[in-house]
Amino acid sequence: MKFFASLFLCLTVTCASAQQADSIVVTIQQAEEIFLKKNLLLLASRYQVDAAKANEIQEKLYxxxxxxxxxxxxxxxxxxxxxxxxxxxxxxxxxxxILAGKRNKRVQLAREQTRETDLAFYDLLRTLKYELRASFYTQVYATELATQYTEQLQWLQQLINSYEQEANRRNVSLKDAVRLKSEYIQLSADRNAVIMDALNAQQTLQLLLDTSVNVMPSKEEWAGRPLPSRETLLETAKKERADLRMKYSQVKQEELNYRLQKAMAVPxxxxxxxxxxxxxxxxxxxxxxxxxxxxxxNRNQGQIKQAKAQIRVAGLEKDYKELTIEKEIAGSYARLLEAEKEYQFSQTGFNKDFPAVNRSVIENFNKGNMSMLEFMDFFQNYNTAMRQVNELRKQRRLAWEELEYVTGASLD
The missing domain is CATH 2.20.200 (Outer membrane efflux proteins (OEP))
Incomplete structure (x- = not known):
């Protein structure tokens, strides 16, 4: 067991040194700046806008x-x-x-198509930005929890070493040492699961930032923000959500196309x-x-009838999108309220003095002032509370990011 513990510590130090040599530490603002400059999907979407503008130029030609x-x-x-x-x-x-204003109508339609492509860029930006921020904070809280687990494992390893020595001298029961080792294995498995979450988030960050180096998120204290009313959020979403504005644009395109098809009946x-x-x-x-x-x-009867039907289709899709956004706002708002309530409750039950209490309990147990049963009960409960508080803090932060995502605007 000593060998594995030493190997674990050596690997941790080695990996930490390698990460420092090939990693960048960024705040969320710096990560967004890199993302805007280097993300490949955003660059491709910008070229789509350029292509749409070129089509608009083409329609203006005689x-x-x-x-x-x-x-x-x-x-x-x-x-x-x-x-x-x-x-x-x-x-x-x-x-x-060309008669009946067909050229101008084609130009108007092409201009509206360019606007839709531009809105598609901003909708992609909204989606990728949410993915970036969610991955950033997922890694922040996973790294924090993994560090806490590592500290607990180090304390536990010291106890195991001590108990093994006392068990060899037959001063303590061997089963107590086995009990501590079993807890070590369980805690190590929990830490490994957290590290897997951090690695998945790291992979997403590297992809979004188009980099091969490790991205180390810089943790910033966040006290929360005043929460607007649900009605205010809904009004903001109707103005800012690019995907909803795309639906409005599609309705307008179908109306312009209907006018164009009617003009096409004129030779x-x-x-x-x-x-x-x-x-x-x-x-x-x-x-x-x-x-x-x-x-x-041929007086273009079929195309005119089709264009008229497409106006109704686009209108219904726009209404459905509005309803979807309303439900998304309501659901995200409720989740944030619940996350905030649970977080505030956890703050009253798990305060900043608990880590000091944890160290004191470990030291008292090591001195023989506590029984194995009392120590294991506290140790397991403390680790459970530590994990749950970390999860509540993460869910609170991600719930706010989700609310900004479904609103389509920053709520600062």
């Missing part, structure tokens, strides 16, 4: 004119490619004239001019021409 030519290849005069002064050639230049006009050297009723014939589709059969 159609190009069309140039056509007809050159003589072979005729009755038995000459090949007779396109000289006495031959034949024909030229034409045509321009499509466009093509106008042009031509020159015919010797293929018409007179030589060197100049002409003006115009053409238009006759809307006898």
């Amino acid at each position: 159609p190009n004119p069309t140039f056509s030519t007809d050159l003589a290849t072979y005729g009755d005069n038995r000459k090949w490619f007779d396109i000289g002064r006495r031959g034949q050639k024909q030229f034409g230049l045509d321009q499509l004239i 466009d006009v093509t106008v042009g001019a031509g020159y015919d050297q010797d293929g018409n009723y007179v030589s060197n014939f100049y002409s003006l021409r115009a053409s238009i589709d006759l809307p006898f059969f």
Whole structure:
């Protein structure tokens, strides 16, 4: 057992030294700054916005004119490619004239699509930022709890060493030493589970910050903030939630598309001019021409009907999103209130003097002033309370982050 304890301490020191050599210590503000600059998904989303803006530019362009030519290849005069002064050639230049404001309507639709893409970027930012903050605080509290476990394990190891020596001298029962070792194994397993949580959070942080070094969150004291009313939070969410504003944008897009499809029922006009050297009723014939589709059969009826139905679809999806946000606010608000209540209750039962009491109990037990049963009862209860208080503090912090996430805005 001494060998494993020594190995454990050596590995802990070695890992700590390696982490210091290849790690960065960041506050939550610094982590967010790195995240905004380096996150790959955010960079890709920014390019999506640029692509949408390029499409908006494209829709503003007018159609190009069309140039056509007809050159003589072979005729009755038995000459090949007779396109000289006495031959034949024909030229034409045509321009499509878009009617019924179709171009402006396409530009308006493209502009609204760009706005939706921009909102999608901010919704992605909201989601990833919440994931970043949740992982940051998960690692903060997991690291804190792991440190407390390590301290308890060190105290326990000292007791085990002492009891093994006394058991060899037959001054204490061997079963007491075994009992302490069993508690050590259980406590070590609990610590390992906490470290696994910290490692998972670390992996997420490295991915979000696009780094291969260990990210060491800097713990900051947080006393909480005044909680706005649920009605205020709901009004804020309706203004700030990018995914809801995307639904509003989609409704507007469908309305713009409906207007565009109605305009598409109006045919466009093509106008042009031509020159015919010797293929018409007179030589060197100049002409003006115009053409238009006759809307006898296809008046875009299907597309108009579809666009009208899509307006109703987008409206219902927008209403559903509003209802979803209302329920999310209510649920997150209730969870935060419950977390705050439990945290405040824990503060009255587990105060800052408890660690000193814990050390005093361990020292008294080591001096033989307490029985094994009394010590184990206190030691286990203390560790349980330590773990639960840490969990309550973490859940309180994460509940606040969740409320900011579902509101879509900082609540400072």
